[in-house]
Amino acid sequence: MLVVMSHTATQADVERVCSTITAMGYTPAPMPGAQRTAVGLVGNDGRVDDSLIAELPGVSRVIHVSNPYKQVSREWRPENTIVTIAPGVSFGGTDIPVIAGPCSVESEKQIVASAHAAKAAGATALRGGAFKPRSSPYSFQGMGKKGLELLALAKRETGLPIVTEAMDDSGAYMVAEYADCIQLGARNMQNYSLLKTVGKIGKPVLLKRGMAATIQDLLLSAEYILAEGNPHVILCERGLRSFDSTSRNLFDLTAIPVVHQLSHLPIVADPSHGTGRRDKVMPMARAAVAAGCDGLIIEVHPQPDQAKSDGAQSLNPDQFAECMQQLRRVADAVDRSIAGVA
Amino acid sequence: MLVVMSHTATQADVERVCSTITAMGYTPAPMPGAQRTAVGLVGNDGRVDDSLIAELPGVSRVIHVSNPYKQVSREWRPENTIVTIAPGVSFGGTDIPVIAGPCSVESEKQIVASAHAAKAAGATALRGGAFKPRSSPYSFQGMGKKGLELLALAKRETGLPIVTEAMDDSGAYMVAEYADCIQLGARNMQNYSLLKTVGKIGKPVLLKRGMAATIQDLLLSAEYILAEGNPHVILCERGLRSFDSTSRNLFDLTAIPVVHQLSHLPIVADPSHGTGRRDKVMPMARAAVAAGCDGLIIEVHPQPDQAKSDGAQSLNPDQFAECMQQLRRVADAVDRSIAGVA
């Protein structure tokens, strides 16, 4: 940490900063300059709270030199983490698994048809929400436990492992009984109780980036899970809040190489939420693969125009099959491969 | 709801939209224009899911005419809601109560001293976190139940009612035993399980706006609480995520008159989080009063430079007393008054 003194700071100001650093248990290292003095803080592990120092007299700015996260950092673990959610379905290696399925589980017929369509086109995992976070209390909130049972049925029919969302602590334990990977949604990225709970449960977690979360925020939320002893975390870019309503969200694909630089965790992309419009899903799924994503999660519905939620961004089975063909070509072009056969 | 057809839409496209609207249980009202046709959807209550229609062939845009919220809307209840958290401490009328206290409860001595300082300067409620949502798992997470007991002690000593945060369902029930008003933080604004829980508990709720939440999002989250039968909701503006690091957040004071136009619920302002810098708290607290806020929540700590969290944005008791004097003058100038005596 570096404490930058104001141009007009007195010697007494500098000494007060040094003594405060000493009182915090660290070593101060004053560095006089031509125009101003800076004081380094030596001996910390990158997680010092700066608020004691930031407002001392004569202090102009406090600069954090190290990142506040640790276990998720590539500096501390250079090789990629591979997260395996079922035999043969791994994120973080050369293969790019595709998770497909409807926004919500709506009926046995719908989820089983979705699972067969997903598998037929080459998806290797099934998504589908039983618990749905919705902006409005009057929107469809999901089928709950019944939805989880239908997902289990679809898994028995197709062999596809299940990725589904948990919205609270008690729900997380219930979801964990059925799911192969627990999804945490963007609105819950900083629900720290829930992060700790899925950390304790220990199953693989798909952690979506919040609508206004920095990459550092995302990595710190993942750190919560790892700090509880669960290293099986898959990050997910799904679009940010933006000022332009031509797409539902602002899909930040640069997050993919940024995460790869800063962390060893795999990152998947969600072009369905990232764009919110069916005809944008295919080009942006291709772009995500070209940018280096470690997986994709795509909404597929047997009849999108009758979906109870997110129909506008869901592909129908034919569109999804076409999408997978395109993704295979792009994956080949970047020396990756789309997992699964079709 | 209005469905705008493309300039090139065919008659068959228009008919498909009409039949879909009919299938949804509403009445279509086609309006041919010089350049394009629009189709109105009649008979709805403002909460129609547009995704079935948005992607039909020939549809250019879907426009929502009504707002998706209802019980929180001023259209449906013209007079202000007054939320009373303790005898004489009401939000939504002419008086402007000030909630003051430290970010976190740290010790008996600290919280009691904070409460006395708050009361002495004229605050009429005490804030202080026992459960702290922190970006990093390595930051101080709060004293938990012990913190709630210390808040109760401070209340006995000073008579000030308590406002404190709950972070999850089980915590909410525990907080409700001690608090006069349950605070939900910005990161939990769309934690729908928690919203429903505090709706069921029925105690007053201080609901903070999320970092990238629109006013509509905020009102919809409040609607979750009212929909469970709890009308005692106080909204809170605390700053948005921004691209400029000169302040911690972007404090959106225009939210105050906007909320007053759209909703009957009271709205308070949090200049401590809104700015993140001690020397900005006073001017922006004054500005909030001038903009018409129904209350303020301000961080006060007996020794900010020794605070375990948010020290940089906390006022010391002398600064808070000065702040209250300034706020009284501004409140007078807008025909309001700062509740409490000093």
Added chain:
Amino acid sequence: MLVVMSHTATQADVERVCSTITAMGYTPAPMPGAQRTAVGLVGNDGRVDDSLIAELPGVSRVIHVSNPYKQVSREWRPENTIVTIAPGVSFGGTDIPVIAGPCSVESEKQIVASAHAAKAAGATALRGGAFKPRSSPYSFQGMGKKGLELLALAKRETGLPIVTEAMDDSGAYMVAEYADCIQLGARNMQNYSLLKTVGKIGKPVLLKRGMAATIQDLLLSAEYILAEGNPHVILCERGLRSFDSTSRNLFDLTAIPVVHQLSHLPIVADPSHGTGRRDKVMPMARAAVAAGCDGLIIEVHPQPDQAKSDGAQSLNPDQFAECMQQLRRVADAVDRSIAGVA
């Protein structure tokens, strides 16, 4: 245009809206609903100023049904516009030309070396700034006319057409003498004098999207150029202002399919400014091709660590050659091709 009346609007309010619409020269079409009335405005061309109506008593909202742009819209011209800046160098067809070169022209040696490196790797146009918009008045501002002459020299040596920026009206005429395509930077996207000037000059224009511009803003700025009689406009996505400092800008690749849907104009991508970091340029250039871009503009410098500007985001010649190889493979995978030979 649709005028949504408040739930509490009186019949007199509705009539006032109708008479105002009539006074503006249009036809009002009132549509009473179960909860509220809406009034359509018929006979307009999509460019009505709503401010006369928005604040009339009883008006809740004004909704624009048509887009305010016209000549740039795909609704009015379904087929792609092909912009040719030199024989064989066209944007908007199957080929994807790559414009490469340094941020600034610095010397004869530097620009000629850049041009040779660009051409050798397969670029088909040369970029290089002679006039540089810089945030600070103390940063290098470009070589001016001398820079243009050096660009002309590099063109004679390599045959590559020139793309270079103009910053003001008089500069635009000077740039037009040397350049094959005039670039307008993000900070000048809404410099309407300059837009009109390049519209009158008639040469191809590369128009960069502003840092906080919606796609509609970008299309309206292009409309300024077309309205002066110059249809040769190439749009450019170069990243938006964001709250996350891990990349220089937030590269909005979804803009590519969005523009393709709304407009017939070609759109190129600038991964150098879009990311600001050399090691992110290659993955995001690949992603742009996969998303369907019609061209790329990439910063290449013979010695990036000695560049006078933007060195951190420039590729060296070897990196650029590698980048072009990767782009060729991705282009093949989406049935496009990178123009030029290597």
Added chain:
Amino acid sequence: MLVVMSHTATQADVERVCSTITAMGYTPAPMPGAQRTAVGLVGNDGRVDDSLIAELPGVSRVIHVSNPYKQVSREWRPENTIVTIAPGVSFGGTDIPVIAGPCSVESEKQIVASAHAAKAAGATALRGGAFKPRSSPYSFQGMGKKGLELLALAKRETGLPIVTEAMDDSGAYMVAEYADCIQLGARNMQNYSLLKTVGKIGKPVLLKRGMAATIQDLLLSAEYILAEGNPHVILCERGLRSFDSTSRNLFDLTAIPVVHQLSHLPIVADPSHGTGRRDKVMPMARAAVAAGCDGLIIEVHPQPDQAKSDGAQSLNPDQFAECMQQLRRVADAVDRSIAGVA
């Protein structure tokens, strides 16, 4: 400047950074730490381009310790700059002048009526656009030179000095013949040619903050004007681009105390553009005064519902008179005063 090396940087990496700093003409100061080394750059004036260093092997981050602006900084000039645009009309002292008038000059009758209404209510300067930057080429673009002549007429009638916008270099010279203060709009905040031109002209300048400009960007643009020898710069906060459409812009009033801390230049607030809605102008004008603004610029039109631009955010004369009464009371409450008599 501080260069933070990666945890894994080698001694050779550190030495390469040191030699690059030396080659740039500065002195390197390596600081080995427990986990990583940082290298200080000594002897600079705060305006070093970091791009040569940021991408060297082993470099993790480059941190700028000093601000890149200088003449506008309060560190270098502690006392407030007072900008006087006409005898008795000064910004930066205790008085708060109010600039009022219509968005656009539309006719002799309209601008003279506006000027009389403005003066009657206590405004001490007249605004009104003769050159209008409009998003659409089909919107009213202003009366041009004729508009300037009408402003001069209104000045003769009322004695109010004139504030009006220039959009390009040649326009700036023409505006300077008529105006007492040249306004530069948000879209031109980084139009560097224009900044230099008004710097050379030497008349007072009202510089509006761009829609996505940081405070540092704004100060750097002001630095362009001061660097040409013109110290008479008034900054203006007018709202930022936001994701919430309930107001036209996001009015960032915290910019006022932030600018006061960083710079000696005065800052005025524009609640008309800051909110975009007439009924929000009054509360936010009050809030701006409470926050400490040095002036206000408010749109007033004799008949807002017939305005050619921005009618929805303009006050009528009665509303403006009421607004001024309210502002006087708030100004008194913060020991300032609204200039002018009423």
